[in-house]
Amino acid sequence: MSETIFNESLTDEERYEHFIERIAAGEKIEADDWMPDDYRETLIKLISMHGISEIMGALPEKEWVPKAPSLRRKLGIMAKVQDEMGHGQLLLRVAEDLMKPLGRTREDIMQDLFSGRLKFHNVFHMEAPTWGDAGLIGWLVDGAAIISQTNMLDASYGPYARALKRICAEEVFHAQHGESIIIALAEGTSEQRIMVQDAINRWWEALLMFFGPADATTTGTSKQDTTIKYRIRTKTNEELRQDFFTKYIPRVLSLGLTIPDETMHFNQEKKQWIYKQPDWSRFKEIIRNNGPKSRERLELRKTTYHENQWVRNALNIAK
Structure with missing residues (x-):
């Protein structure tokens, strides 16, 4: 049956x-x-946000395609941007299937983004003023994404789990690409080392916020209980953040770089990293599209979407 x-x-x-x-x-x-209504809605919000974040996340690196320091670096970052756009399209297709029974389409996703109802990831509201920032996005931001996404490789929703297998495999290459940029700069001139350290200082708070608050009482925005209840993921926000620290802090320090947090240390008794909490009120402002580059990137996405309406119309006619 x-x-x-x-x-x-x-x-x-x-x-x-x-x-x-x-x-x-x-x-x-x-x-x-x-499936229960709250399961469907949780998946729609999660996968739509993930898909849009892949697309919005390509924008700060897209800015560096014409400015990368060599042809090899231009080709590398261009390929990465192309991959991220592909991830976004794949995920939005998964979200569309969930939305069909509700009479909603991808157009609704885009309008929700433009109106502010659909959020995109806090890290992609930030500035990337130097080549060091471009490398750090690939190394630590994509590294954080891998930790978050591999936690959902066995998600209870099959289409999302299968999409993540392909996405995570490609993200590993992205992280290696970013790491190679950072190592080259860290082993370069004093000016290049300063560039990398400045990028770490600039991005550290955003990286702490990447996994979301430890619990809903911090900002009132955490959905982790529902995703764990339905086996969409297995670890809490704080467990993922601790995994990130364990993997990347030793790597950062091994390059002679520093973490911009004098309180940070590993507590042997508690078996966890102790760190200074980010400003979660700032996190709330950023995801409300009040970050340093929020409006500029949203406007670019909106303009591009409307300018290419003729392509979607042509495809619909061709059907």
């Missing part, structure tokens, strides 16, 4: 119990399976 037919014979309460049993057993939920 198919899942759809089976579910039609159940009450809503029985459907919910069956759904919980399926994800507890490690089964994958597919787009045409029955």
Whole structure:
């Protein structure tokens, strides 16, 4: 008996119990399976934000394509921008399937972005004024993304889990690309080392905020309980942040660079990193599109979207 037919014979309460049993057993939920409303909405918000963030995240690096210091570096960062755009399109397609039963489309996603209802990741509201920033985005920002996304490789929603397998594989290359830029600069002239250190100082707070608040009481925006409940992911925001510290702090220090936090240290007794909390009120402002480059990047995305409307119209006619 198919899942759809089976579910039609159940009450809503029985459907919910069956759904919980399926994800507890490690089964994958597919787009045409029955799912609770809050599961669907959580996935739509998460995957739409992820997809849009991949696209918006390409913009600060796009700025460096014509300014990269060599042809090799230009080709590398151009390929990375192309990958990020592809990730965004893949994820938005996954989100569209979830939205169809609600009568919503990708157009609704874009309008939600332009109106401010749909957020994009806090790190992509930030400035990237130097080549050191471009390298740091690839190394530490993409490194943080890998930690976050690999935590969802076994997500209960099958289409998202499968998309993440491809995305994470490509993100590993992006992180290696960024690391190679940072190592070259760190081993270069004193001016280049200062450039890298300035980039770390500039991005450190945004990196702390990358994984979100430890709990909802900090900003009132955390959705981690729902995503863990439905086995979309397994670790909390703070656990992911600690994983990031464990992986990257030794690497930063090994290059003779410093972390802009004098309080930071590893507590052997608690088995965790102690660090200065970022300004979470600033985090709230940034994700409300009041970051350093929020409006400029949103305006670019909006202009590009409207200027290319003729392409979407042509594709619709071709159907």
